[in-house]
Amino acid sequence: MEYITLSNGVKMPMLGYGCFLISPEECERCVSDAIEVGYRGIDTAQAYYNEEGVGNAVSKAIAKGKVKREDLFLTTKVWIMNAGYENAKKSIEESLQKLKTDYIDLLLIHQAFNDYYGTWRAMEEAYKAGKVRAIGVSNFYPDRFMDLALFSEIKPMINQLETHVFQQHKDDRKYIEKYGAHIEAWAPFARGENGIFTNPVLYKIGAKYNKSAGQVALRFLIQSGIPVIPKSSHKERMAENLNVFDFQLSEEEKKAIEAFDQGKNIFMNHEDAAQIESFFARFGVK
Ligand SMILES: NC(=O)c1ccc[n+]([C@@H]2O[C@H](COP(=O)([O-])OP(=O)(O)OC[C@H]3O[C@@H](n4cnc5c(N)ncnc54)[C@H](OP(=O)(O)O)[C@@H]3O)[C@@H](O)[C@H]2O)c1
Known part of the structure; x- marks a missing residue:
């Protein structure tokens, strides 16, 4: 496994x-399998309603001696409906309980909606109290990301975004990293x-290394x-997707994949009013 070092x-x-x-029922099996095949990072969210499944799988794997807690990296996210200082604070405690852990490795604000400044204060507090090892955001476009980063005591360490070979965030990335x-x-x-x-290009590159198109997309x-x-x-x-650390794409291959970038999200544009309205309606917010 390779690691990235966060700002802290x-x-x-x-x-x-x-x-x-x-599903909540299937999650325990999936996360147990993932740990078994070698995953050490697990990404869930309050809004996935499967934190308990993650917690069950993780606590059982630790109890059976399959993995140590300190070797796992658990991420969860505070949902929009839990936004604001008090609600977020309560929801962080609930996430800790559901995940059956004393600390979360990475806690993110799931979406840049509702009172995310209040949420951030609760997260900063949890971070200082040692309940969370790193804090960040998700789906924050550069304007909201910079606003939070510039006017908060602790700057977000991660911005989790829809990112793949068709959406590479070449421009946004400069500001997020800055x-x-x-x-x-x-x-x-x-x-x-x-x-x-x-994809024929990914497939052809993969064939050279005995890898699938999907593995090349992850490796990129x-x-x-x-x-x-x-x-x-x-x-x-799960095993196939993890098996991407034993080959290296050439500069020429990387360039060929860089050309796939369409510079826009496929699944949700958080700046499109109509999309946001129907998104909120799903949660009874209107
Ligand atoms: N922060 C956010 O707002 C946000 C939003 C969405 C997702 N996420 C996080 O990002 C994670 C990944 O994103 P995602 O689940 O939306 O999509 P994804 O990982 O891009 O794709 C998952 C899909 O690919 C299939 N798949 C996986 N490996 C495959 C392989 N080797 N060959 C063929 N098909 C394969 C899966 O099917 P099978 O399961 O049937 O194999 C599933 O349908 C999520 O699970 C979640 O933790 C975060």
């Missing part, structure tokens, strides 16, 4: 296991969109210094 010195795995869209954070890639496979798993991000959190419910795919 904490080391985070370059590849972790993503838990989005995994103010102390690293980009982390959610949906590093673009959830299979645009035929990523059968990792080699660009972007940590990734691919999701799969299948154990054999």
Whole structure:
């Protein structure tokens, strides 16, 4: 495993296991399998409703001596409906309980909506109290990211963004890194969109190293210094997705993949009013 060092010195795995869209029941099995095949980073969120599944899998793996807590890197995220100082503070305690842990390795604000300044204060407090080892944000576009970074005591250490070969954040990245954070890639496979798993360029590059198109897509991000959190419910795919540390893309191959960049999100544009309105409506906010 390779690691990235956050601005406070904490080391985070370059590849972790993503838990989005995994049912609460299935999550324990998936995370147990992920730990078994060698994952040490686990990415969940209050809004995934599967923190308990993560907590069960992790605590059982630790009790059976399969892994040490200090070798795991647990990420969760404060949801929009838990925003604001008091609500966020309470929700952090709930996440700790559900995850069955004394500390969260990385705590993120899930979306830049509602009272995220209040949320940030609660997170800074949890960080100072040792309940959280690193804090950051997710889906913060450069304007909101810089606002929080410039006017807070502690600057976000991560900005988890939709990032894949079709959305590489070449420009945003400069500003995010300038103010102390690293980009982390959610949906590093673009959830299979645009035929990523059968893309002829990725496939051809992969054939040279005996790797799949998906492995090349992950390797590209990792080699660009972007940590990734691919999701799969299948154990054999979990193993495949983790097996990306024994080859190196050439400069020419990286350039060929850089050309895929469309510079925009596939799944959600947080600046599109109509999209945001229907997104909020799903949570009864109108
Ligand atoms: N911060 C945020 O707002 C945010 C938003 C979305 C996601 N995330 C995080 O990012 C993680 C990853 O993103 P994601 O789950 O949306 O998408 P993703 O990792 O890009 O893609 C997951 C999809 O790819 C399939 N897949 C995985 N490995 C494969 C392989 N080797 N061959 C073929 N298909 C494969 C999976 O199917 P199977 O499961 O059937 O294998 C699943 O349908 C999430 O789980 C979550 O932790 C964060």
